[in-house]
Ligand SMILES: Nc1ncnc2c1ncn2[C@@H]1O[C@H](COP(=O)(O)OP(=O)(O)OP(=O)(O)O)[C@@H](O)[C@H]1O
């Protein structure tokens with residue numbers, strides 16, 4: 001009978017296509033909206049992502065990764081002396097104005113990394129070498145930033161074109177020259193501005209000799225030392241705050257800087273609400289569309305199920321037939337929808353906009369929702385068939 | 397002591413009362429309906445619209461349970477059976493032919509005929525073979541893989557007959573089997589029902605308005621206001637104005 005149930009489902013290609021379109025569309029909508037939402041939200045902890053270090057140490061008042069409360073340079077020595085620390089490197093982050101060749105100003109995120117260890121340096125350079133940062137007045141700009149800071153001119157066809165910055169180009173920060181020696185690939189940040197990497201010591205010049213420039217310390221534990229335990233020891237010994245760097249926002253670990261950053265933005269900004277309404281709308285429309293399409297499929301087949309029932313099929317068999325149909329349609333629709341969402345997401349990542357992060361949780365939640373909707377429709381169908389009386393069968 | 401006549405009885409109802417709803421909207425469909433059909437017989441149920449033909453048929457088929465009275469089909473009492481037992485009973489002993497065919501449009505002709513066998517749990521290969529043989533009997537060899545909607549009305553009703561008989565039920569129940577068909581096709585269909593079901597182990601009950609097919613009946617039971625008014629052996633004895 002289950003083969004028949006599937007044949008009933010696949011028998012009418014046009015209706016099946018409609019059904020799958022409805023289910024796929026809603027799966028797409030649900031997965032897409034939530035993925036973009038979490039993509040945007042994941043931009044909040046971009047620093048943790050880009051600057052790969054096992055442990056971050058900050059001022060105790062710091063609540064999240066975009067929040068710099070500078071510490072004293074001497075704090076570095078205190079951290080280095082904590083038992084279990086292999087090394088600790090300074091990190092500077094600040095928002096500064098860059099003056100471009102054409103006189104325009106652009107807001108940048110300056111990242112100062114330790115010139116000896118290059119701890120926190122970008123993983124991938126598409127142009128140049130990281131070592132060239134040791135030359136005077138040099139910086140490395142990220143690809144997206146090179147585009148943002150690029151020169152706008154008119155092309156031969158009159159359209160505006162952007163000529164991105166490249167190695168050798170220069171700009172100024174606080175009247176000090178910055179010469180580009182490399183272009184790197186990093187993830188974009190919530191704040192949107194270009195990342196300009198330089199050495200930690202040079203940031204003191206670019207920030208006009210700010211008294212304190214130590215935003216974070218990057219710490220590597222000695223081999224075999226558990227990062228979470230080391231965090232606790234650093235906090236106890238120095239009174240500073242120590243974070244682990246896993247970018248799992250769903251973890252229960254209160255130590256994760258990424259997780260704390262994510263949820264800080266969740267609680268303290270309007271972003272979840274403004275994007276959340278789009279997500280909720282996507283979910284709502286998705287549930288409505290897929291529920292509606294599957295339900296109408298069930299209704300169309302109601303009289304045939306009633307006939308099958310009259311012919312002596314028990315409700316158990318009919319229920320299982322409906323469930324087989326519902327779950328098959330649900331799975332196919334889900335596969336198509338999430339596949340499309342992935343494809344669209346990929347295409348968008350290529351263009352850099354908007355961000356798209358399909359957490360496994362989104363995948364499973366969408367699957368659960370689509371199957372849940374199919375299940376509910378099937379149950380409604382089962383109830384309807386069980387209530388159908390003989391008169392209906394004979395009248396047809 | 398059971399008489400030989402009692403053995404000959406295939407279907408017997410006694411004192412059936414059946415009403416729908418209650419209070420203001422209460423409709424009495426059957427009152428004290430006593431009906432009998434014999435083994436090897438094709439009996440027709442006729443009567444004006446709303447007199448309770450379909451309701452009586454449903455009671456005999458075990459798809460409706462009357463408020464009072466007894467129903468006996470091939471020696472099996474249906475009153476007192478649970479829904480589950482009734483379902484099992486229908487599965488084994490009943491074949492249905494509906495007015496609107498009720499073929500499943502998304503299944504092939506062959507698959508439609510296989511349904512009663514698959515409900516019984518017959519193995520796929522056996523079901524295919526039996527359904528093919530049955531379709532050949534109703535003259536639809538070669539149409540097995542087509543869809544019901546590609547067939548004419550008469551052909552569709554032949555598929556329905558194949559489906560109703562493929563599992564060799566004792567009782568064949570037909571509600572208005574010819575009302576969607578033209579005169580000649582209707583006659584062909586009735587001829588087929590009669591030929592295929594002529595057996596002492598079988599009984600056919602046909603509800604119809606269609607006086608053109610009365611001649612296929614062994615006996616005709618005339619219904620009026622929820623009861624059997626009389627049973628005749630010759631259609632010419634019926635008061636046709638009344639129908
Ligand atoms: N499910 C139901 N709910 C309420 N009333 C019903 C139901 N089924 C039948 N009836 C009523 O019971 C009476 C008998 O109906 P039934 O369908 O048995 O008549 P019939 O003789 O088959 O009529 P027709 O020739 O029009 O098919 C009618 O008055 C009908 O309205």
Ligand SMILES: [Mg+2]
Pocket residue numbers: 449450451
């Ligand atoms: Mg009727």
